[in-house]
Amino acid sequence: MNNVSNSNPLINELTWKEQEGAKYADPSENQKLEQQDFFKLLTEQLNMQDPTKPVDNDQMIAQMTSFTMAEGITGLQEQFTKFTDNMSSNQALQASTLVGRQVLVPTNSASIDGGGKASGVIAAPQTAQNVKIRIKDENDSVVRTIDVGDLAAGTKDFEWDGLDESGNSVPAGKYTFTANGQLGNSAEDLPLQMHATVQSVSTGGDRGIVLNLKGLGGINFKDVTEIG
Template sequence: MSNDISGASSTYMDNLRWQDNKVPEKKDDTLTQEDFFSLLTQQLSFQDPSKPADNDQMIAQMTSFTMAEGISDLNSKFDSLTASMTSNSALQASTLVGKQALLESNMLDLNESANARGSAVLEKPIDNLNIQIKDSSGQLVRTIDLGAQPAGAVRFEWDGKNKDGERLPPGEYKVVAEGSIDGEYTSLPTATFKNIESVNINSSSGIIINTREGAVRLTDVAEIA
């Protein structure tokens, strides 16, 4: 008899321990439309018959709840739209890999087959614009004379050959744009086409393209070729 009582007591204590260790289920505190109508029904059941509820107030409460629920649904749809737009941006950005971006730079990328291209940026008309190409040691290998040019971006293209007509090896070459503006000889800013090696999607900066010279935002790119 004592063994039965002892076994039952042990089982009872085990059940108590299991209940104590049981993690309570997390409840959703969000009020739904059913909760609202339950509260409204409860409110009507306790109202004073001599002072019935104002219909305008009831309609206002129902409208407020409907608007709140609609805004919540709209936020969820906006989150879904944002995720979809991010995916589309990533897909579109991937198509930029292998193309060239026109960026502010004084370095030309010469490939094995393609010509190196860029632009000289002129704030004023120039009398005699010339483009100087220099190798890694700073030696002048080619000069391109473009003559008089109006204000704006003036395109230039280098076939990769030196002044003797010999094809130079691929790599980076320095470009210097100079000319006479209002009788004063001056250097000018340049932009060159850079190979896009990869792209990133940044939540704050948008699409980032990576070139040999570093990373830049797509909004800072003047042209894609």
């Protein structure tokens, strides 16, 4: 059996050879085409066209329009990114001023110190009769029931003085509030929002800006409905 040899001079001439001093693109470098690259391509296209069949004017205008639109979209994306970063910075600065202040948040829990108070807002979707607020401690025991009476449709502020049914101050801790009233022919729970104190602010996570509330944990800044 004969072995095939590539030492034939003709084959050697046809074999591709790397040109001395040739430069190749580094894969690690940015290979994005800029506007000047598009115009270089367009100029090269004009130089290489068949003189008997020149490029149609409409095609040239369409290509130039495409280049301009591509550059415009890139610029718009960069400006939008800067705008988003500025908005995030402004929100973080605004949120930092809330430390030590009270905010109204959608929760039915409150953390109070010994002898402290708690307040919130009841929302009634329609007229509600015989509304009562029951307050439970961390052992799920009712420590106080507040008779609110009848409520018109809308919101109403309420406050708990931190006393139990016997008039004694409850110990510090986390307490849960439940509002119930007669809506038409049925008794239903009514949505509550409670005031809480902001202890610190966290930024940079997947949740964006988070307010860390005393005794309640974190809540998204966008969920705050009122700042005290």
